[in-house]
Amino acid sequence: xxxxxxxxxTALTESVADPVLSAPAGRSWWLLFSAGLVLTCVFFGSIFxxxxxxxxxxxxxxxxxxxxxxxxxxxxxxxGNAGTLISCMLLLTRQKWRSSIxxxxxxxxxxxxxxxxIFPILHLGRPLYFYxxxxxxxxxDLWPQWKSPLVWDFFAIASYLIFSLLFWYVGALPDFATFRxxxxxxxxxxxxxxxxxxxxxxxxxxxAYETFYKTMAALGVPLVVSVHSVVGMDFAxxxxxxxxxxxxxxxxxxxxxxxxxxMVVVLAAIVRRFxxxxxxxxxxxxxxxxxxxxxxxxxMGLSYGTEAFQSWYAGDxxxxxxxxxxxxxxxxxxxxxxxxxxxxxxxxLWLPAARRSIPVLLVIAVLINVGMxxxxxxxxxxxxxxxxxxxxxxxxxPTLWDWLLLAGSLGFFLLLFACFLRLAPAISMHxxxxxxxxxxxx
Amino acid sequence: xxxxxxxxxxxxxxxxxxRQTREASTFRVIDAFSPxxxxxxxxxxxxxxxxPVRPAMLAGGIAGGAFGLFLQWYxxxxxxxxxxxxxxxxxxxxxxxxxxxxxxxxxxxxxFVVLLxxxxxxxxxxxxxxAPDFERATQDRFFLEVDAGKAADRAAxxxxxxxxxxxxxxxVET
Numbered sequence: 124x125x126x127x128x129x130x131x132x133t134a135l136t137e138s139v140a141d142p143v144l145s146a147p148a149g150r151s152w153w154l155l156f157s158a159g160l161v162l163t164c165v166f167f168g169s170i171f172x173x174x175x176x177x178x179x180x181x182x183x184x185x186x187x188x189x190x191x192x193x194x195x196x197x198x199x200x201x202x203g204n205a206g207t208l209i210s211c212m213l214l215l216t217r218q219k220w221r222s223s224i225x226x227x228x229x230x231x232x233x234x235x236x237x238x239x240x241i242f243p244i245l246h247l248g249r250p251l252y253f254y255x256x257x258x259x260x261x262x263x264d265l266w267p268q269w270k271s272p273l274v275w276d277f278f279a280i281a282s283y284l285i286f287s288l289l290f291w292y293v294g295a296l297p298d299f300a301t302f303r304x305x306x307x308x309x310x311x312x313x314x315x316x317x318x319x320x321x322x323x324x325x326x327x328x329x330x331a332y333e334t335f336y337k338t339m340a341a342l343g344v345p346l347v348v349s350v351h352s353v354v355g356m357d358f359a360x361x362x363x364x365x366x367x368x369x370x371x372x373x374x375x376x377x378x379x380x381x382x383x384x385x386m387v388v389v390l391a392a393i394v395r396r397f398x399x400x401x402x403x404x405x406x407x408x409x410x411x412x413x414x415x416x417x418x419x420x421x422x423m424g425l426s427y428g429t430e431a432f433q434s435w436y437a438g439d440x441x442x443x444x445x446x447x448x449x450x451x452x453x454x455x456x457x458x459x460x461x462x463x464x465x466x467x468x469x470x471x472l473w474l475p476a477a478r479r480s481i482p483v484l485l486v487i488a489v490l491i492n493v494g495m496x497x498x499x500x501x502x503x504x505x506x507x508x509x510x511x512x513x514x515x516x517x518x519x520x521p522t523l524w525d526w527l528l529l530a531g532s533l534g535f536f537l538l539l540f541a542c543f544l545r546l547a548p549a550i551s552m553h554x555x556x557x558x559x560x561x562x563x564x565x
Numbered sequence: 566x567x568x569x570x571x572x573x574x575x576x577x578x579x580x581x582x583x584r585q586t587r588e589a590s591t592f593r594v595i596d597a598f599s600p601x602x603x604x605x606x607x608x609x610x611x612x613x614x615x616x617p618v619r620p621a622m623l624a625g626g627i628a629g630g631a632f633g634l635f636l637q638w639y640x641x642x643x644x645x646x647x648x649x650x651x652x653x654x655x656x657x658x659x660x661x662x663x664x665x666x667x668x669x670x671x672x673x674x675x676x677f678v679v680l681l682x683x684x685x686x687x688x689x690x691x692x693x694x695x696a697p698d699f700e701r702a703t704q705d706r707f708f709l710e711v712d713a714g715k716a717a718d719r720a721a722x723x724x725x726x727x728x729x730x731x732x733x734x735x736x737v738e739t
Contacts, residue, residue: 132600269640269660278663282670286673297600304702304703316689320689323598323702324600324702325596330616335677338622553602560576560603
């Protein structure tokens with residue numbers, strides 16, 4: 124959290140801006156970028172094939188009508204929720220260590236939410252009609268069905284994407300101005316100059332900025348909660364066993380924060396490695412995030428327990444069948460893996476040594492993301508494989524295209540994030556300067 | 566109008582200089598420029614007015630939410646009523662989410678527009694960018710903009726600002 128001692132603002136500006144503006148990218152960055160680029164081609168190639176051939180290329184069947192595309196959507200929007208939530212909540216609770224991680228956490232939100240928004244369109248039988256969700260006067264005299272959570276979803280994601288973009292961009296505005304003023308190339312000066320909109324750092328600018336930014340943070344927390352609650356409602360508002368549960372909205376919100384924080388840990392390790400900003404993203408930050416992951420894993424364990432207990436206690440046969448199927452049926456091994464990844468293994472973080480070791484934390488964070496993906500897909504396929512009618516019982520297996528789309532979306536995210544690292548201020552310089560000032564290290 | 570721009574190397578000296586100039590001299594503190602938001606600086610600036618961002622966001626939020634609610638009520642109860650499970654056409658609990666999202670959307674976009682408007686942005690070039698060293702105002706230097714009046718007084722103001730710890734003082738035409 125400290126800038127190199129003695130040189131305060133100058134050192135801080137140099138350590139964030141110079142790797143982007145003057146240092147060459149380096150071999151590891153090119154590796155990251157190329158891997159992302161290859162998988163991005165896979166992603167768009169698969170989308171092309173999907174549009175050409177139709178949704179028959181997926182493993183979905185007449186019982187399991189939702190699968191990977193919806194799980195991808197829920198998983199990505201979960202990760203996408205965390206960046207803004209983390210940034211807003213930590214700002215409102217005056218957690219100063221936030222300044223090191225909020226910028227790239229918000230970028231993560233933007234990219235993940237944008238990718239998430241693609242998947243509901245991909246899972247449609249006739250994706251070209253997705254815009255029918257938009258309420259606009261049309262010659263068919265049709266309007267959206269406002270009682271459908273899918274329409275709520277459309278509004279939630281659209282508002283959330285625009286909100287997150289504004290929040291991220293305004294937060295980065297003063298840093299784009301720093302880039303404009305530090306850039307030595309004409310192209311850099313022009314591009315960052317346009318992005319900075321002529322920011323001068325005047326007292327009036329800062330006052331308006333701070334008012335806007337804090338108000339946005341206060342709006343951001345309920346917005347994020349509403350967005351992932353709506354995702355939970357996509358399931359809970361249906362009448363399928365294992366979905367129709369009042370616990371779903373908060374359970375989804377906690378799951379989103381949990382997986383998102385795990386992703387922030389992974390990205391923080393990448394940012395630290397590529398920008399060589401070990402003194403800005405410190406072990407202290409990793410330890411703070413580890414504690415939040417630990418708290419999240421406990422809440423997740425409690426949620427899994429509550430879900431199972433409620434099904435048993437309510438005494439409904441269909442519900443009990445689904446729960447028994449979850450823990451002993453076809454996909455039980457995945458369920459146990461999910462519990463190991465999300466609840467059991469993170470308990471290692473009780474040990475201070477594990478919280479302080481970045482490799483250990485990184486492994487746990489990746490496992491949590493795997494576990495959260497398993498949770499998303501299992502919520503869908505367990506219920507749909509054991510619905511109300513035993514004659515409809517079925518089982519599900521993904522196809523090659525399911526896997527390629529998932530891997531491709533990860534690659535697209537990687538590509539966007541790699542570009543972000545090389546083109547934008549990945550750490551909030553102006554907020555870090557404030558910490559230098561408040562810490563009396565001018 | 567010719568103004569003086571004094572450069573300082575820390576937020577603390579900028580704050581002290583601004584306070585001193587306002588309290589103990591006849592020169593007017595017009596504006597200050599810093600690479601981060603310095604708390605307490607706004608009180609030293611002459612004619613500083615709180616920006617209308619927050620009330621604008623409130624109004625934008627109310628308007629967005631009201632529009633969302635109206636849109637749903639109009640389309641579900643007037644334009645295309647569909648009987649679904651015997652529920653009322655205008656069932657407000659179902660309208661809650663879209664109303665809320667539209668409210669946040671309205672507040673955020675209004676706030677952004679008013680933020681830019683109250684900062685006078687976008688304005689890609691400004692005469693002050695020509696001042697020597699001003700590119701460091703977004704990095705590690707702090708600037709105080711002072712109106713000293715006539716040319717004769719400006720010489721005195723220069724000395725005064727140097728005495729307050731200014732590294733350099735330059736003139737800007739605005």
